[in-house]
Amino acid sequence: MIKSLRLIDFRCFATLSMELRDRGGIFIGDNAQGKTSILEAICVLLRLQSPRAKSMRPLVRFEATGAGVAGECWEQELTIRYGRGGVQLGIDGEEVSTQNQYLAQSGLIVWMGNEDIELVRGSGGIRRHYLDFLCSQLDLGYRRALSRYRRALKARNVLLKDPVSREAELDAYTEILIEHGDYLHEVRQRIVAMLEPRASEAQSNISGRDEILSLQYVAGSEGGMREALAVSRESERRQRQTLVGPHRDDVKIFIHGMPASEFASEGQQRTIALALKLAQGEAIEADAGKVPIYLLDDIFGELDPSRRNALMAHLPVGAQKFITTTSVDWLDGGWGEWPLYRVCDGKVSKWERDNSVE
Incomplete structure (x- = not known):
């Protein structure tokens, strides 16, 4: 305490x-x-x-x-x-x-505020931030990997915008993205799997109804970072930015199998936000052994x-x-x-x- x-x-x-x-x-x-x-x-x-x-x-x-x-x-x-x-x-x-x-x-903490409704109807960046805050509490290596990934991503995007080809530097930052990006994907996927049943139970308890809540982790790369970066290489050069990786991850939220951002009422959306935060607390206690x-x-x-x-x-x-x-x-x-x-x-x-x- x-x-x-x-x-x-x-x-x-x-x-x-x-x-x-x-x-x-x-x-x-x-x-x-x-x-x-x-x-x-x-x-x-x-x-x-x-x-x-x-x-x-x-x-x-x-x-x-x-x-x-x-x-x-x-x-x-x-x-x-x-x-x-x-x-x-x-x-x-x-x-x-x-x-x-x-x-x-x-x-370890759980923060709950009115802005949490944006977890349901806001951008993917808001849900990534939610995951990052939770994952960094449960895995000390996650915080370090996220910091290094972000720095490498920023530098790599600068290189992609440079009209002068700098392949050696680009490849060096690509290796950093691969190392830390795969780590972030693995931790996020594990945590979302922990959250889903807990959030679903909390949703039913708070709403007082048999509302089926489900979560889907959508990775920003398929088949691992190395393969995804290789496949997107030409597109990256045309668009001059890194197109795959954890910075493109999202968590899709469904109520009764339908996208909650589109089909849930405002009351349901607020309940979903509460359920996600309550699930966060239960996941922390289950994984870290701390309340x-x-x-x-x-x-x-x-x-x-x-x-x-x-x-x-x-x-x-x-x-x-x-x-x-x-x-x-x-x-x-x-x-x-x-x-x-x-x-x-x-x-x-x-x-x-x-x-x-x-």
């Missing part, structure tokens, strides 16, 4: 220091007050990345030169400092030299009461859960068991039980 969280110059928080309960907590407040930033800080502390930013720089409070996140997690102190010198990582006061070394000692932390960002306003209750019932009882919301009326009076916090203008205080719920 996460026992404490401390922030310095993170988003809207100049400073924040709070003890956290094993159950988790519910952060209540209006929009743009800092609720999501608390969940974001937990995600950064455990996974070194934000679901809302591609780098650390946007996380720094306005006019500050750096930011810090720290906390006691699983009886060890994790620290992240970001400034002009880059990112410094620490565990129990000792500097950690690599991100993988840090991540091996940190926790992840659940971060639920303001999702209850878009759900009807039956789906809200079904979601809460489906979340693991022993998992630590942090929830943001503008109101707690959806808890139907059961909120006495939860630690409640008010978030207002970058400050956090305990929610008084006799406060009216708006």
Whole structure:
């Protein structure tokens, strides 16, 4: 469990220091007050990345030169400092030299937000990002392979656009794509196979209906990377870009055998998004043997009461859960068991039980 969280110059928080309960907590407040930033800080502390930013720089409070996140997690102190010198990582006061070394000692998470509906109706890139985040938690080698694949892909595409033929360099980057691309394909395919039955069960439980959800992993290359690159070689030269590989992967989502993006209602699409994230948590627990932390960002306003209750019932009882919301009326009076916090203008205080719920 996460026992404490401390922030310095993170988003809207100049400073924040709070003890956290094993159950988790519910952060209540209006929009743009800092609720999501608390969940974001937990995600950064455990996974070194934000679901809302591609780098650390946007996380720094306005006019500050750096930011810090720290906390006691699983009886060890994790620290992240970001400034002009880059990112410094620490565990129990000792500097950690690599991100993988840090991540091996940190926790695993499931992030759930309103934007998750784009998993169903958005582009393939959104579903690839979902897979990458999950796969990198379950396989430390995946993160390294993905980084090297992306760098090689970018360099190879530059070479393909060059009017001067540079075959030796092109072949060198092709070998890197083959090595790491096949690895990414293998891990993604295994993880999607783990997700499908779990997502299907969650879909039925949350919807309260016998809705058949299925997933299909569609590889961006057929027959392995070496063969696919050889077949596409001439087309690549004409179009001046790499046409096959994990950057073209997708996960097709079907409801009753029909494409969910086209035939599922908005309510069904939201349920599918929840089912995918719940399946992610179950896959993490099954594969890694750890119960992840659940971060639920303001999702209850878009759900009807039956789906809200079904979601809460489906979340693991022993998992630590942090929830943001503008109101707690959806808890139907059961909120006495939860630690409640008010978030207002970058400050956090305990929610008084006799406060009216708006």
